[in-house]
Amino acid sequence: MVAFRDITVRKEALEALAESEAGYRAITDTAQDAILLMDAEGKVAFWNPAAEKIFGYRADEILGQELHEILAVPEFREPYRQGFAHFRSSGKGEAVGKTLTLQALRKNGEEFPIELSLSALPHHGGWWSVGVVRDISERVAAEKERENLQAQIRQAQKMEAIGTLAGGIAHDFNNILGAIIGYTELALLDGGQGRPVSGYLTEIRRASDRAKDLVAHILTFSRQGEVRQQPVNVVPVIKEALKLLRASLPAEIEIRSQIDQEVGKIMADPVQIQQCFMNLCANAAQSMREKGGVLEVGLTEEEFRAETVPPESRLAPGRYLRLIVADTGHGMSAEVSSRIFEPFFSTRERWESTGLGLAVVHGIVTSHGGGITVASQPGQGTTFNLYFPLLAPVAAKPAGAAVVAAPPVAGGGECVLLVDDEPQLVALGQRILEYLGYAVTTTTSSTEALALFTAEPAAFDLVITDQSMPAMTGVELARQLLAIRPGVPIILCTGFSETVGEQQAKALGIRGFVMKPLSVNDLAVACRNALGQRG
Secondary structure, eight states: OOOOOOOHHHHHHHHHHHHHHHHHHHHHHHOSSEEEEEOTTSBEEEEOHHHHHHHOOOHHHHTTSBHHHHHBOGGGHHHHHHHHHHHHHHSOOTTBTSEEEEEEEOTTSOEEEEEEEEEEEEETTEEEEEEEEEEOHHHHHHHHHHHHHHHHHHHHHHHHHHHHHHHHHHHHHHHHHHHHHHHHHHHIIIIITTSTHHHHHHHHHHHHHHHHHHHHHHHHHTTOSOOOOEEEOHHHHHHHHHHHHHHHSOTTEEEEEEEOTTOOOEEEOHHHHHHHHHHHHHHHHHHTTTTOEEEEEEEEEEEEOTTTSOGGGTOOSEEEEEEEEEEOSOOOOHHHHTTTTSTTOOSSOGGGOOSOHHHHHHHHHHHTTOEEEEEEOTTSOEEEEEEEEBOOOOOOOOOOOOOOOOOOSSOOSOEEEEEOSOHHHHHHHHHHHHHHTOEEEEESOHHHHHHHHHHOGGGOSEEEEESSOSSSOHHHHHHHHHHHSTTOOEEEEESOOSSOOHHHHHHTTOOEEEESSOOHHHHHHHHHHHHHTTO
C-alpha cells in the first residue's frame, strides 16, 4: 500500500515562517535603536547592529554574557540584579512596560544616558525580556545647552530689571541729595563759616559727597551714568594700579603679571577701568587672606569669530582687549557665581562690603560695550576675564595746548528761568541763583515754562531745565525754546543720561549739560559758561 501525503500546506507554512523571520530580521537590522533579548538567566540572547553601534560590542563579544555586568554602571548593578530576580520568577517588575531614563556604559568605559523600554516574553515556562535602547546623548546635550541659554537670558533680564530699578532709585535719591548738599552749602556760605555749627555742616557735606559717590556707582551699574570715554592705552592704567596693589596687599599674596605692552587702545573712561581692576583684585585678595596665594594679572588681545565667542560674554565677533584677574583662593560654587553681579549680593559679612563692587564692575564693562566671563570652582580659585572692544589703529595727532579760562563765580543780574518738577529743588535753585546774583523766575511745569517764554522771549538771559519732567521733557522744551529764539542759552540738568548725553545735548544747541546733584560751585560755573557763549 502506497500512502501519499499532501505537503502543500506544510510548505506554505514554512515559507510564511521564513518570510516572517526575514521581515523581523529586516526590522531589527535596520532599526536605529538597540534591540536586545535577555534569556531567563539574564544573559544576552540577541543583539542587533544598532546595539553594536551604540554600545561598541560586536554580537560575538556580547552574546551569552550577563547584560547587567557589562552595560550597567557599577552603582546600579546590584539593584538591577534584585529587580531581575523578581522578574525571572513572575514576569513582572517596576521597569516592565515603562520607558526609563538611565545611565549605561559603552565598551570604552564612557558613561552615557539612554532610554530603555522593557517587555516580558514568556518562553518555555519562564520569562525572557526584550529591551529597546535609545542613545539620548545628543538630546540631553541639547537640552542642557538650551537650559544654559535660558539661564543666561533669565540672568540678563534680571540684571536689566535691577538696573532699571537702580536707575530710578538713584534718580530720586539724587534729588534728595541735591537739597541736602545745596542747603548745607548755603548755610556754610551764609555766615556758617567760623561758627561752632560749621563743623557739623562740614560733616554733613562730606557725608553727602560719599552718598553722591554711591549714587554714581549705582548709576554706573545701571548703565545710566555719564561716562566720559576717550581712546585709552590700558597698559599704564594697569601698571599704576599694580603699584598701589603691591603696597597694600599682604606679603602672603604673590602678584604675577603678564602684560602685553603692544595691546591696542580702547574707548573708555580710564578711571572706571582702574576701578574695575582694583575691585576685582580686592575681591581676589579677600579670598586669599587666610592662606595666602597667587594673584595673576594679564593683559592681551583676542579676536573672536562667531563660533568662538564665549556664550556667557554676550559679545559680538571682533577684536577685544582681554583683562585677566585670577586668584588661587577658595573659589565659588555655581550658585554663587550666578549671583555675583547682583547689587548688594555678597558672601562677605555685612560690615566688610556694601555688596556693590561686582555689580559696578558689570555696569562699567557693559557700558563700554564689553563683556565678562567668570570661571570658578570651590577650592580651585577664580578667574575673571573682562573684554573691551579694541579701537582700530589711527595715526596720532599732534596735541595742542588747551587753554581753559576760569569763569567768574558770581552772576551779573541776568534773568534766569528755572524749571524743575520738584518744588523743593526749584526753591533751592532759586535761593542759590539769587545768592549768586541772578534774577530768577521759577516754575514746576515745563508747559508753563514754555508759555512764559513764548509770552516774552527776550525777558530771559538763561534757561535752566530738568530733563525728567511730566508732559514735556527738558530736551523737548529746549527744542521749542530754541525754535522761538535761536541761540538762547540753555542748561540741561539730569540725574542720569540714559535718554540724552552731553554730546546729544550740544548737538541740539543746548549750551550746558550738568549731572545732579549740583553743588553751588557747579551751578555757578555752568551758568557763567553758558552765558559766556552769547558772543
